[in-house]
Amino acid sequence: xxxxxxxxxxxxxxxxxxxxxxxxxxxxxxxxxxxxxxxxxxxxxxxxxxxxxxxxxxxxxxxxxxxxxxxxxxxxxxxxxxxxxxxxxxxxxxxxxxxxxxxxxxxxxxxxxxxxxxx
Ligand code: SF4
Ligand code: SF4
Numbered sequence: 449x450x451x452x453x454x455x456x457x458x459x460x461x462x463x464x465x466x467x468x469x470x471x472x473x474x475x476x477x478x479x480x481x482x483x484x485x486x487x488x489x490x491x492x493x494x495x496x497x498x499x500x501x502x503x504x505x506x507x508x509x510x511x512x513x514x515x516x517x518x519x520x521x522x523x524x525x526x527x528x529x530x531x532x533x534x535x536x537x538x539x540x541x542x543x544x545x546x547x548x549x550x551x552x553x554x555x556x557x558x559x560x561x562x563x564x565x566x567x
Contacts, residue, residue: 449504450492452479456500466495519543 459477471485472492479500481492492501519540526539 449483449488450481450486450490450501451504451507452481453500453502454478456498456502457496458498458500460497462497463492463495463501466491515547 457478459474459479461474461479463479464472464474468489468491469485469487471482471487472479473482474480479492481501493503495501522543523536523539526535527533
């Protein structure tokens with residue numbers, strides 16, 4: 449999924465013109481992608497002269513950090529609202545389960561998508 453590195457974007461508008469479905473607009477002089485409309489064609493990556501349209505994989509470290517931070521927050525809130533410090537560990541276990549489920553969904557989805565290559 450594409451995203452715009454605001455520091456690299458100079459607001460030239462080339463990606464806005466090139467996007468085949470009009471999913472990119474300008475906001476405060478920077479390109480902004482509407483992910484509801486984006487069809488993942490990849491055109492904006494090659495169109496940007498400043499390499500400001502970046503790839504999703506570059507956000508992996510940030511995504512992991514956010515997930516860990518969110519889990520820590522939930523652990524604290526579980527302990528607070530349920531009035532027992534032991535709830536932290538239970539919450540942590542639930543979040544691990546949640547991310548395991550997400551992993552399985554991703555793996556199974558990839559398996560199904562690989563099958564599309566055969567049709
Ligand atoms: S083409 Fe690149 S620099 Fe130009 S508006 Fe789009 S993201 Fe910004
Ligand atoms: S990937 Fe394609 S559809 Fe999505 S924003 Fe870029 S140019 Fe538009």
